[in-house]
Amino acid sequence: MHEDTLGLISMTIAEKYRIEECVGHGGYAVVYKATHLTWKRPVAVKVFSIATQLPASARDALVAELVKEASLLAELSERDATICQARDVGTITTPDGRFFPYLVLEWLDGLPLDRVLRDEREGKLPARPFEAVVDLLAPVAHALMLAHRRGIAHRDIKPANIFIVGDPRGEFSVKLLDFGIAKVVRDVGNSKDFSQTQGNRGGYTPTYAAPEQFSRTFGATGPWTDVYALGLVMTELSSNTPPLEGDSVSQLAYASVDKTSRPTPRSRGVSISDAVESVMLRALAVDPKERFQDVAELWDALYVALGRKDKLSGTVPLPAPEFAPTFPGGQPSVRGTAPMPPPSVPSGRPMPPSSHPMSASSGSGLRGDGMETLPERQSVGLVWVGVLLFVVGGVGAVAFLVIRARTDGGAGLVQSGAVNDAGADAASTSSTDLLCPADMVKVPAGKFFMGTDDKEALSPEKPAHQVTLGAYCIDRTEVTVAAYKACSDVGGCRPIKPSNEWDGLGERERKIFDPLCNIRDADKASHPMNCIDWKNARAFCKTQKKRLPTEAEWEHAARGSDGRRYPWGDESPSKERLNACGTECERWGKAVGLGLRAMYDGDDGFANTAPVGTFPLGRTVYGADDMTGNVWEWVQDVYAQYGSAPEVEPRGPGKGDERVIRGGAWNGSDPGFVRPTFRNHDAPQKRAYNIGFRCAMRGATDEGG
Secondary structure (H helix, E strand, O other), X not given: OOOOOOOOOOOEEOOOEEEEEEEEEOOOOEEEEEEEOOOOEEEEEEEOHHHHHOOHHHHHHHHHHHHHHHHHHHHHHHHOOOEOOEEEEEEEEOOOOOEEEEEEEEOOOOEEHHHHHHHXXXXXOOOOOHHHHHHHHHHHHHHHHHHHOOOOOOOOOOHHHEEEEEOOOOOEEEEEOOOOHHHHHHHHHOOOOOOOOOOOOOOOOXXXXXXXXXXXXXXXXXXXXXXXXXXHHHHHHHHOOOOOOOOOHHXXXXXXXXXXXXXXXXXXXXXXXXHHHHHHHHHOOOOHHHOOOOHHHHHHHHHHHOOOOOOOOOOEEEOOOOOOOOOXXXXXXXXXXXXXXXXXXXXXXXXXXXXXXXXOOOOOEEOOOOOEEOOOOOOOOOOOOOOEEEEEOOOOEEEEEOOOOOOOOOOOOEEOOEEOOOOOOOOOOOOOOOOOOOOEEEEOOEEEEEOOOOOOOOHHHOOOEEEEEOOEEEEOOOXXXXXXXXXXXXXXXXXXXXXXXXXXXXXXXXHHHHHHOHHHOHHHOOOEOOOOOHHHHXXXXXXXXXXXXXXXXXXXXXXXXXXXXXXXXXXXXOOOOOOOOOHHHHHHHHHHOOOOOOOOOOOOOOOOOOOOOOOHHHOOOOOOOOOOOOOXXXXXXXXXXXXXXXXXXXXXXXXXXXXXXXXXXXXXXXHHHHOOOOEEEEOOOOEOOOEEEOOEEOOOOOOOO
């Protein structure tokens, strides 16, 4: 048991977590074991003691970053059990007035890998064979692969963040800790408001740091940074020696960038083949351009070098992340796509009647009860402050300079959720300059024909007209319940009443539709936020330094510039491509007395909404998920009929009574609803079970609309 330096033992947080004991200290947080009073199960509560050194404005920034990262962590941990699960996020104020943000994480019984290594050294156990090291770290590599394919980097890979549950030399499982925390600490923890005597606040550990973490002259951090750190961990595990040698940060920085002596396993006396040594030399290259650009590339190369037929990545190609390392005096390197398995799709299981969808039969548009209808026809940064080390000319001369922290939020030029190191002081809407956060995709500048002249289209979709847009970022998925709740739980967003509201809504409809508000169900944290009006959707985006997309931005992101019929191409909608109305709609409709009609044959696996990102075959050309199906999405524009003249950056009329919604929903029966050109509109105060939203942005100052 560790000393309770914050004095929190015996406190109850959020009326449900009773603090039992202190189990660890770090440079910016204290970890406690607590009991969930409802579940009667242990949880870990990570309390960020760093907040006591911040003024109120910086504390707010820390909380906002933690909320964002907790949401991301929850999403990633759903896709890979190796990533430690985030259960909750919030803030506490102690009786003596101290303010602390906290994360609630799953409780793990085991030891961090650094403790395992220490115990093994003390017990004089031999180092692991190199292939055993590869096998031990393979779960970590797989978890990082999923994150890297989303453009997300960990940035603090080290043994202390790799947790071993079970016998380290027998049967065990592995957990990866502190995803996203390095970014939070880097962005907030290095503010000039902190004491300079509190140790590293850079969000990384110098013993396992890559050259670009010591000096910006080597470029931006990213997935390639995790490749370097994992290479260092492999060297340590296989040799039982520290990967970088030095007694100070400057000595470690020199060791990290010394091209004449790379910290590979062979350099530490480990017997490995030339092929494996070649892979490790590339993983630990000083220049990020010369490294494997993500962990999947590294691991697949290792398997080939070891003569194994394993392959970390799968066979379904996904778009490469929308960024590459940025290097002074040169262009970013260009990466190709790399394969990975699709996200696991939860199997469709019988659901209670209140969770099943409904569809359309006749009429036109979206009726007051939210039922879709069409007429009868043919179907269709912050920059860190402090000592920055620059190693000059490869000879170890060290210069020191202090970079002034930005205070404008810097949300636009970001990468993996953080301000891009190479360009934090400029925002641009050009395709080459704009870098998007990890939870967004980039849509390049260009022209496209908005709307359609198809004879099957309805009047609001016509006429097709040319639109010119600058580059922008749009959320990769619809905003989830977890993301919205994380914001509302800390007072950043207005709590949403979990019910439907529209003119003419009757009691029968309330009984049917209110249970479909996802925020009612704790198991639907990864589902889209629905039952939300336009105003609160817009307000959430503003808290994230974003905004609702314009109607033109939404359509361009959904269909590209090539005139495709659907986000994925011209193939007809199917249960593999989107969450619309399948046979599950018809079954449920029959049970509740509603006339429903399936859009396609088969059950798509979800009675109403699905977790975001479940249908990768429906992904757009730019990498966005669920642009059609799942829920309709609010956009910025007031509704009006199109004109025929070319437009540049259209934003709709200045006044009007209704806002546009786009994309169709899980209860859609007609393929026309899920064409990206289809337009619907409704009163902005409406809350409906099948309307949600996603956000967009142009740059660091783009919070308007």
